[in-house]
Amino acid sequence: MTGLSSPVRVRAALESLQLKLNGEPAAANTVKRKETVFTNVLRFAIERELLVTLPTAKGDWETPEADDEVDFRFVPGPRLSRRTITATGDQGHRGRHLRAFFGCLYYAAARPAEATALTLSDCTLPKTGWGGLLLSKSTPRVGSAWTNTGESFDSRGLKRRARNATRSVPIPPVLVRMLRDHIEEFDVAEDGRLFRASRGGHLLSKEYGEIWQAARLAVLSEAEATSPLAAKPCSLRHAGVSLWLTSGVAPAEAARRAGHSTAVLFRFYAKVIHGSQKRSNEQIERTLMDADS
Incomplete structure (x- = not known):
């Protein structure tokens, strides 16, 4: 643990999280999950007084951005x-x-x-x-x-x-x-x-x-x-949430039913929600035009 006081060793450990066992790059979500586990281990070491401060705070390494948005090309209709x-x-x-x-x-x-x-x-x-x-x-x-x-x-x-x-x-x-x-x-x-x-x-x-x-x-x-x-079977879940959104279910209610936060729903289903908003805008525009006629 004392070796982790060195920023060089910490960076080497963090960079290793970006690779699979076969040396190929790991997915961003996998890297993010492993980095969280690694940081939790370090925090536990601080609680046990094996480390004084969190070593990862000494460097400028950042977890790769994860693309959480669902790829709807492969979600069944x-x-x-x-x-x-x-x-x-x-x-x-x-x-x-x-x-x-x-x-x-x-x-x-x-x-x-x-x-x-x-x-x-x-x-x-x-x-x-x-x-x-x-x-x-x-x-x-x-x-x-x-x-x-x-x-x-x-x-x-x-x-x-x-x-x-x-x-x-x-x-x-x-x-x-x-x-x-x-x-x-x-x-x-x-x-x-x-x-x-x-x-x-x-x-x-x-x-x-x-x-x-x-x-x-x-x-x-x-x-x-x-x-x-x-x-995968979980593609049915993506299809189900997409069905709700395209059917006009409010994003907040769709998020509640799916067990998501609204923020996560907007991140995962951005394209579907954007399409629903476009239809809503068109409906509002038609109503305004009817009121002016």
């Missing part, structure tokens, strides 16, 4: 989203079991780790009309070495929220029917979870990722399949 979700149900028994899971990612814009934690008590599923989901947990996969239970996933609160925070999301009739059909065919796990692994345990990203890739190949052309179009 409403028709492709529906076709791919339908195709997941055509992938045998496992596909049928996970069809409603993918529906939650699109129609409720749930994060995959939020959907895997969804229980029956979290759902309001009327026979007709709109229903709702009350999201309260997230179960990301972190590896068994990093959990107290020895499981490969961790049970947490919602992302960037207090542990006991919840988020209510209205869901359209199509998802209500999808979830009701899922429960009727597959029931729920002993703890109430709607979606589970083939052997009954926690649903892991590898399992639903394989189903998604099979469905994706079934609906995309050969050229589309080699592109990043709908490459």
